[in-house]
Amino acid sequence: MRVTIHFIVNPISGKGKNELSPDLVSRYFPKSNYSTCIKKTEYAGHAIALTKTSIEEGAKIIVACGGDGTISEVASCLLNTSVVLGILPMGSGNGLASNLKIPKNKKKGLNIIKNQNITSIDTGSINGSPFFSNSGVGFDAHVISDYEENKARQLFSYVQSSFRTLKNYHYNNVVELTYDGTTEFISPFLLFVSNSNEMGYKMSLTPRASLQDGLLDLIIVPQLSYFKLLFFTILFLFKKHHWLKEVKFRQVKSLLIKSDDNTILKAQKDGESFILKGSRIEISIRPENLKVCIP
Numbered sequence: 046m047r048v049t050i051h052f053i054v055n056p057i058s059g060k061g062k063n064e065l066s067p068d069l070v071s072r073y074f075p076k077s078n079y080s081t082c083i084k085k086t087e088y089a090g091h092a093i094a095l096t097k098t099s100i101e102e103g104a105k106i107i108v109a110c111g112g113d114g115t116i117s118e119v120a121s122c123l124l125n126t127s128v129v130l131g132i133l134p135m136g137s138g139n140g141l142a143s144n145l146k147i148p149k150n151k152k153k154g155l156n157i158i159k160n161q162n163i164t165s166i167d168t169g170s171i172n173g174s175p176f177f178s179n180s181g182v183g184f185d186a187h188v189i190s191d192y193e194e195n196k197a198r199q200l201f202s203y204v205q206s207s208f209r210t211l212k213n214y215h216y217n218n219v220v221e222l223t224y225d226g227t228t229e230f231i232s233p234f235l236l237f238v239s240n241s242n243e244m245g246y247k248m249s250l251t252p253r254a255s256l257q258d259g260l261l262d263l264i265i266v267p268q269l270s271y272f273k274l275l276f277f278t279i280l281f282l283f284k285k286h287h288w289l290k291e292v293k294f295r296q297v298k299s300l301l302i303k304s305d306d307n308t309i310l311k312a313q314k315d316g317e318s319f320i321l322k323g324s325r326i327e328i329s330i331r332p333e334n335l336k337v338c339i340p
């Protein structure tokens with residue numbers, strides 16, 4: 046029986062103009078053994094509709110060709126199913142692909158899909174909506190929101206957005222944070238929850254995170270003085286932010302954030318802005334509910 050593999054290409058991710066040639070695909074997946082199809086996204090969110098159709102068309106492997114945003118859209122349709130996620134990294138940061146050690150080289154990526162070495166990974170959920178790499182409220186969500194107004198999807202634009210947000214972002218209200226039976230009250234600069242050990246561009250706030258440990262890695266950074274924030278940023282660039290005693294790390298199965306106002310509710314998941322409704326944010330892990338091709 047021929048294996049059905051569908052490729053969903055986001056042409057604008059990364060540096061843009063992404064393409065996947067049918068000739069290259071048929072060299073790795075000859076018609077004798079495989080039925081393949083290449084689809085292109087035409088607007089934000091389109092990968093969800095394309096993936097749903099591919100499942101109806103009988104695809105056994107659906108390959109997200111793009112960055113973390115594209116993977117997120119494709120993978121959100123594959124949770125708790127037997128359909129396997131393939132990844133051809135074509136994004137800017139490519140955090141999840143990098144954590145899974147999937148290289149950017151197209152030929153190597155196609156070989157990984159052909160080998161069908163399949164594993165199951167954990168995924169996260171924020172107010173019922175899935176995420177795969179990370180999710181956060183506070184500073185990072187405001188940086189992403191600023192970044193999305195930029196045309197260029199590159200590291201320098203993140204740096205620019207970070208400095209702009211650093212100048213303007215203030216959150217002085219207290220939130221109630223409950224995780225695994227513990228409750229604390231904090232005024233957070235950043236609450237970052239990660240399933241993966243990489244945010245993209247080889248950067249990591251949570252280097253101990255694992256996609257298969259049934260846990261989410263939480264990093265809590267309280268409001269700091271401007272000098273300390275600058276120090277935190279420099280330490281982060283050298284992966285030494287744990288040196289700062291105010292920065293707390295936790296490994297949790299679930300997390301509840303409650304606030305009395307709506308300022309905190311600007312969130313991000315997998316590097317895309319996400320507006321939450323209400324003043325309760327529930328984040329939890331869903332163990333090993335996504336199948337993925339790995340090297």
Ligand SMILES: Nc1ncnc2c1ncn2[C@@H]1O[C@H](COP(=O)(O)OP(=O)(O)OP(=O)(O)O)[C@@H](O)[C@H]1O
Nearest residue numbers: 058059087089090111112113114115136137138139
């Ligand atoms: N044709 C399109 N036009 C505009 N936006 C699109 C189109 N197709 C997909 N998108 C959107 O592009 C966004 C960015 O995609 P993606 O995250 O894959 O790339 P990236 O941001 O460059 O990579 P990374 O997230 O790894 O840094 C996604 O939110 C997706 O919904």
